[in-house]
Structure formats: structure tokens, C-alpha cells
Amino acid sequence: MRFETCISVIVAASIFGMFSITDYHLLGTTREYYLLVAMRFVVVSLCFLLAFVIVRWGSYTRHAWLHALPLWILATGIILIVPLRPESLSSQVTAAVVATMAFYLLIPNLLTVVTLASLYLSIGFLTSAVLFADIDSVATLRIALLLIMANIVGFFALWRLEGLQRKQFVLLHEERDQNRQLLKEIAHRKALEEQLRMVAERDALTGLNTRGHFMKRAQGLLQRSQHEKVPFSLFMIDVDHFKSINDTWGHSHGDWVLSKIAEVCAQALRPTDVIGRFGGEEFVVALPNTSAEDAQIVAERLKKRVAELPLKEGMSERRLSVTIGVAVAHTETADLESLIKRADQTLYVGKRDGRNRVVMCRERMEEE
DSSP, X not given: OHHHHHHHHHHHHHHHHHTXXXXXXXXXXXXHHHHHHXXXXXXXXXXXXXXXXXXXXXXXXXXXXXXXXXXXXXXXXXXXXXXXXXXXXXXXXXXXXXXXXXXHHTSOOOHHHHHHHHHHHHHHHHHHHHHHXXXXXXXXXXXXXXXXXHHHHHHHHHXXXXXXXXXXXXXXXXXXXXXXXXXXXXXXXXXXXXXXXXXXXXXXXXXXXXXXXXXXXXXXXXXXXXXXXXXXXXXXXXXXXXXXXXXXXXXXXXXXHHHHHHHHHHHHSOTTOEEEEEETTEEEEEEEXXXXXXXXXXXXXXXXXXXXXOOOTTOTTOOOOEXXXXXXEOXXXXXXXXXXXXXXXXXXXXXXXXXXXXXXXXXXXGGO
């Protein structure tokens, strides 16, 4: 709005200054002509200066008077033309009417500011015409009616325009409020989706992958390993005597044991490995690009770190341990379900043989 005001004031001032050409044709190089040129120069210069000030610092809410000044300066210039060029009053009446309409419709401003400036122009012009142009009462009445008509038309046109602008402003704010509400709703839905995804993908107790999410990720790793023709290993981990822990110290201690073992296992694995809670006290680990020998080393390290876990107070008479069954896929035809089944069978072999051990499942490639 400030930019539009600046442009409009510059245009109006430029038009006002251009009429110095008409002054020359009517007055020649007379004293009145030089006075008119000086007056026009002062009006144009002040308007240009105010246009610059408005575009940089003008604000309707804080400096409404700044937006009113160009109108009053232009109105004063139009009024001063009458005593300097009284013989051209008829053309000046037209200029006054056009200027009044321009105040209302060309230069953006508040209705109250424009109305006061336009009334000042109309009253001042009519008074100057009566005093310096020596017109009769009929001509005075005709000029007054023209100026009144210009003010009425301009007033209601700007009044209607401001009403439409207010409605547009209200609709714009309503749209912005609705957009903000929509953005909040979208953010809320995304947060809910993230929570649902976390519930679906992460075990609430241990923070590990759920069984379904583990199967999805492990399947991708297995297929990639088969495509790259590199070995793929899988662990089934079972917490030894977990039922006894729950029966002796309660489920809170059992949950603590599961979360600690899950934490130790996750820290001991590579970023490329995937671990999940398979159910109850069982965990499953997928190790891409891992041979049987490397898998056994990793499994032994996991078992050792679990055994080194400090226990809660009151559980000092027991040491934690896990049994790990390891299966390795050697061929491109191996599938994840059969690999998990082999690791699970190997795990139960280890449990029957006394627990707290790592058991390897080695099968010939033909059986794969």
C-alpha cells in the first residue's frame, strides 16, 4: 500500500507540474508565470519528497498525517492557481473536479483523510474563485454543485471500496486461520502416524524392532545378500531361566532384565545388523555379510556381555545368561522362515544341553 501511494503521488505531482506548459502559453514570460512555475516546482518537489518518505517509513497506523500531507499540498497548489490565472477559471474548475475524484480514487488513503482534504480543496477553490475571478452568483452555484457532486460520488465510491477491502481482509484472515488450523491438523495427523508407526515397528518394552518389522527388514537384507552372493547369518537368542526370574522377583524385574539384555545386544551389533524382539524372552538378529565363523564370534561376544551385566539389588545370587542358536544361509534359495526355524531348532538344542552357550547350525549346501 505504501508503494502504491508513492507511485500515485508521483504521478499526480508530475501531472500537476506538466501544466506549467499551459501556463506559458496563457501568460507568457510574465511575473504571474514565474510565480506559477515556482509554486508548481515547490508542490512537485514536496510531493516527491513525501512519496520517498512514505515508501520508506510511512504507516497508516502510526503516521496517518504523513499520507494526508501530499493531498493538502496538491489541493493548496490547485487553489493558488486561481488568483494567478483567474481568466482560465473554466478549465480550472474541470481540474478541481478531476483532482477531487483523484483524491478519492487514485491516491490510496483513508476515507476520513481524503474527505477532509477534498473538502479543503472544494471550499478553498470556491472561495478563491469568488474572491479573485469575479464570478456571479449563478457561476458560483454551478461550481459549487460540480464540486459537491464530485465529493459525493468520490466519497461513496471510496466508502464502497473500503467496505469491499474490509470484507476481503476478513476473508483473508479467515483463510489464514483455516490454513493454520489445517497445518496444525496435518502436523497432528503426522504425529499420530509417527506414533502408530513406532507402535507398529518398535517394541514398547525394549525399543527393538517388533517381530513383523524385523521380518520385513531382515527379508530385504537376506535378498540383498543373496543378490551380492555374500553369507547371511541369523541368531535366535533366549534368556535362560526367565520364568524363574519372573516367579522369584516379579514381572518388573523380568522387564528390567529384558530391556538390559536388549540394550547390550543392540550396542554390540553393527549398524547394518538388525535386531528384534521375537516374542516373550526371545530375540532375533539378522547379520548380513557375516560368515559362520564371524557369526560365532559375534554370538560369543553377546553371551559374554550379557553375563557381565550388573544385576539389581536382591538378585546377586543369580547371573544372567543367554543361549544363542546360529543359522547361516549359504545358497540363493534359502528363505527367511526356514532360516529362523533352523536357528530356533538349534537354540533348543543348546537349551537341552545346559543353556548359556552358542550353538551353530551347519548344513550342507545341497540341503539349502
